[in-house]
Amino acid sequence: MSEYSGNQYARRQDACPEEEIRLMGLIAGGDRDAFALILDRYMPSVFRFSYGLLKDHALAEDVTQESYLRLWRGAANWNPTGRVQSWLFRIAHNLCIDEIRTRRPQVDIDGAEGLLPAALPSQEGRIDARQNTHWIMTALQTLPERQRAALMLVYYNDLSNIEAAEIMEISVDALESLLARGRRNLKDVLKGTQDRVREGTGIK
Amino acid sequence: MTTEHNDDHMMHDLLARAAWPDAAPDLRARILHAVDVGAGETLPPAFMVAPFGMPHARFIFATLVFMVFAGGVAAGGLTHIDTVGTTTTTNNLYFGGSGSVIAAQLLQ
Numbered sequence: 277m278s279e280y281s282g283n284q285y286a287r288r289q290d291a292c293p294e295e296e297i298r299l300m301g302l303i304a305g306g307d308r309d310a311f312a313l314i315l316d317r318y319m320p321s322v323f324r325f326s327y328g329l330l331k332d333h334a335l336a337e338d339v340t341q342e343s344y345l346r347l348w349r350g351a352a353n354w355n356p357t358g359r360v361q362s363w364l365f366r367i368a369h370n371l372c373i374d375e376i377r378t379r380r381p382q383v384d385i386d387g388a389e390g391l392l393p394a395a396l397p398s399q400e401g402r403i404d405a406r407q408n409t410h411w412i413m414t415a416l417q418t419l420p421e422r423q424r425a426a427l428m429l430v431y432y433n434d435l436s437n438i439e440a441a442e443i444m445e446i447s448v449d450a451l452e453s454l455l456a457r458g459r460r461n462l463k464d465v466l467k468g469t470q471d472r473v474r475e476g477t478g479i480k
Numbered sequence: 481m482t483t484e485h486n487d488d489h490m491m492h493d494l495l496a497r498a499a500w501p502d503a504a505p506d507l508r509a510r511i512l513h514a515v516d517v518g519a520g521e522t523l524p525p526a527f528m529v530a531p532f533g534m535p536h537a538r539f540i541f542a543t544l545v546f547m548v549f550a551g552g553v554a555a556g557g558l559t560h561i562d563t564v565g566t567t568t569t570t571n572n573l574y575f576g577g578s579g580s581v582i583a584a585q586l587l588q
Contacts, residue, residue, distance in 0.1 A: 311515060315508060323503040337507050344511050409498040431488070432495040459487050462494075 304352040328428040329372040343367040415465040423458035
């Protein structure tokens, strides 16, 4: 991901680059090479966004594939008012929400403690990157899916609040509310984990 | 710097620091293959598939209408056989009566 730019404060619509408008036109005409360019450009971020919401590698790949197939099928109907990336994220978001609501039980934040590790010290009490990743992923899964999606779009994928709100089909105010609650909940869950690790390792 | 701005930076750092997994190396090839073989025409979910190309809800409605009509025909026919020579017009009093009238006419 790019360096944090704080672009969520930019209250403007991110325009689609001319090049992507041209590529989408080519894709609408069945140009496979143009499709491959868009695929290479956004596939990793679409996959990781889907993974962040589903925490399931195979499902995230399915969602990524279906998102791109819908882009291929619907390129002719694409309205170039927003970025192609946003369109892909919106498709992926809807697919993930469908998947979460039909197949996966919602995890209650209050029940998150059981999912997180009690204490897992590495040598000298340091927490390695893999463990850190596990905590963050697991903590994310304890949040309601809308909070999770908002956090992923704005803080991981670096989208503006306006873009993220459009992807989630909510108002900017509603998005900001989701972000505030998501931040607070994520901090609470991670703080609880940190406290338990300190208790387990004796770190002060 | 405001607390909210600090939180924004912290959240960004937190999520960026995680070692996010990558998609399988063959996912790109799978997607391109799906496009090549026309997976753009993938079937809709199973619950959307109904016989005769009808949308699911319309198919159920058509089936129910047919069952009511067929039930009326069958019941009307049987009643007609039971009551032939006495009365058949009473068949119109119960649900599906129109079917019974047709059946009665056919059997006469």
